[in-house]
Amino acid sequence: MAGNDLVERYIAAVKFWLPEKLREDIGAELAEDIRCEIEEAEKAKGRPLTEDEVAEILKARGRPMSVAARYQPQRHLIGPELFPLYIFVLKVVAVISLIPPIVAWFVWSFDRYASPVPASIASPFTGFLMAFAVVTLVFALIEHKGIDITKKAEFNPKTLRPVVDRNRIPRSDSIAEIIGPMIGIGFYAAGYFSQTTYHFPGGGSITVAPEWIGFWRIIIALAVFDIALGAINLFKPYWSGPRIVAQLILNLAKAAAFCWLFQSHVVRAIEGVPNNAVSQFQMMSDKLAEFAQPFFGIIAAIIIVKALWRLVLTLKPRSAMA
Amino acid sequence: MWSTQDQALFENLRLELRRGSVILAVLAALRTEQYGYTLRKRLEEGGMPVDEGTLYPLLRRLESQGLLESQWREEDKRKKRFYRRTPAGTEIFARLMAEWQSIGEAVAHLHTVGESGHGGQ
Numbered sequence: 001m002a003g004n005d006l007v008e009r010y011i012a013a014v015k016f017w018l019p020e021k022l023r024e025d026i027g028a029e030l031a032e033d034i035r036c037e038i039e040e041a042e043k044a045k046g047r048p049l050t051e052d053e054v055a056e057i058l059k060a061r062g063r064p065m066s067v068a069a070r071y072q073p074q075r076h077l078i079g080p081e082l083f084p085l086y087i088f089v090l091k092v093v094a095v096i097s098l099i100p101p102i103v104a105w106f107v108w109s110f111d112r113y114a115s116p117v118p119a120s121i122a123s124p125f126t127g128f129l130m131a132f133a134v135v136t137l138v139f140a141l142i143e144h145k146g147i148d149i150t151k152k153a154e155f156n157p158k159t160l161r162p163v164v165d166r167n168r169i170p171r172s173d174s175i176a177e178i179i180g181p182m183i184g185i186g187f188y189a190a191g192y193f194s195q196t197t198y199h200f201p202g203g204g205s206i207t208v209a210p211e212w213i214g215f216w217r218i219i220i221a222l223a224v225f226d227i228a229l230g231a232i233n234l235f236k237p238y239w240s241g242p243r244i245v246a247q248l249i250l251n252l253a254k255a256a257a258f259c260w261l262f263q264s265h266v267v268r269a270i271e272g273v274p275n276n277a278v279s280q281f282q283m284m285s286d287k288l289a290e291f292a293q294p295f296f297g298i299i300a301a302i303i304i305v306k307a308l309w310r311l312v313l314t315l316k317p318r319s320a321m322a
Numbered sequence: 323m324w325s326t327q328d329q330a331l332f333e334n335l336r337l338e339l340r341r342g343s344v345i346l347a348v349l350a351a352l353r354t355e356q357y358g359y360t361l362r363k364r365l366e367e368g369g370m371p372v373d374e375g376t377l378y379p380l381l382r383r384l385e386s387q388g389l390l391e392s393q394w395r396e397e398d399k400r401k402k403r404f405y406r407r408t409p410a411g412t413e414i415f416a417r418l419m420a421e422w423q424s425i426g427e428a429v430a431h432l433h434t435v436g437e438s439g440h441g442g443q
Contacts, residue, residue, distance in 0.1 A: 036359035
């Protein structure tokens with residue numbers, strides 16, 4: 001038979017991928033099956049098959065590794081039961097591993113006195129890769145040891161979390177939106193924010209920038225809108241387009257007011273405290289002034305993204321079950 | 323005329339449907355003792371072709387489950403592995419056949435009910 005050598009090589013290649021104890025048995029059966037197929041083809045053609053024709057038969061059977069794989073039980077590093085949890089943990093880890101590089105980038109980019117960013121912190125890729133490897137290893141061990149971390153046996157539907165309507169504004173949020181600004185207004189009415197010098201109970205004083213008074217006037221004006229919006233939300237607790245836009249404008253205005261205040265080098269003078277505390281306060285005030293604009297940029301971006309996300313959720317049609 | 327996508331979808335669903343039936347077909351065909359190649363031919367002639375990459379691992383699995391037994395014997399001066407159903411295999415096969423018929427009847431009934439408009443929309 002012209003293709004005998006090919007068949008033997010094919011069988012040897014399949015056997016290579018099989019566990020030791022199955023090799024001879026499966027190899028012999030497979031060889032017999034191939035020989036039967038070749039014999040039948042030769043009978044039909046009335047002549048021995050050429051090497052190319054034998055090669056075609058073997059090609060149709062598939063690669064040796066794939067053939068061998070079919071004889072073995074399905075194996076996986078992380079099985080279908082654990083897989084959704086594994087993906088969830090990876091997503092959380094991906095987000096967490098991105099935070100240190102972002103913070104490092106922020107601090108080191110604006111603080112000219114800081115030392116260079118350590119490579120281990122600066123590279124989000126390295127951090128995530130490490131975390132990915134550790135999470136995968138832990139899940140593979142759990143799978144291998146057969147540990148039931150999903151607690152299937154103890155599952156009780158009554159312990160499931162209630163379904164949350166993402167468009168509903170929690171009552172607690174609305175109440176906080178009303179009470180917080182009211183407290184602020186109370187302090188303002190009592191005159192706490194109408195002065196620029198404050199005395200410490202233990203002696204000494206701090207003098208803040210004149211912008212402090214203007215800042216609080218803006219905040220108190222915005223607080224009135226906050227209370228009005230909170231009251232509407234309390235009685236009609238569902239997000240709507242106009243309410244999202246109103247909340248967006250309010251939040252941006254508050255962030256801009258804080259930015260303006262910080263830029264003014266808010267701490268102007270401190271008296272009656274140790275010199276090192278004075279320099280600490282002064283440094284903090286300078287840092288706030290230096291970082292005010294980029295910080296406002298980030299906060300504004302977060303506020304806008306949050307509002308857009310809320311808008312998408314509000315405009316998205318609700319499912320029939322909701 | 324079916325699109326390539328429809329054809330591929332049909333092919334996937336057909337394979338899925340056939341997957342469970344292959345076991346029944348193999349158990350049915352092994353009422354009499356056969357070796358791998360003749361079993362393949364018999365399945366093919368019976369309208370249930372099964373490729374060798376599926377058949378041989380399945381035979382091993384059914385054997386390890388005690389539904390089949392096998393024996394290496396010489397025939398035409400060549401060693402061949404012959405398979406046949408065990409008594410347990412015969413019993414399981416009978417139960418599976420009953421289940422198979424009941425599924426067929428249930429699907430046919432559901433289809434008829436759907437066509438005559440009872441309970442359908």
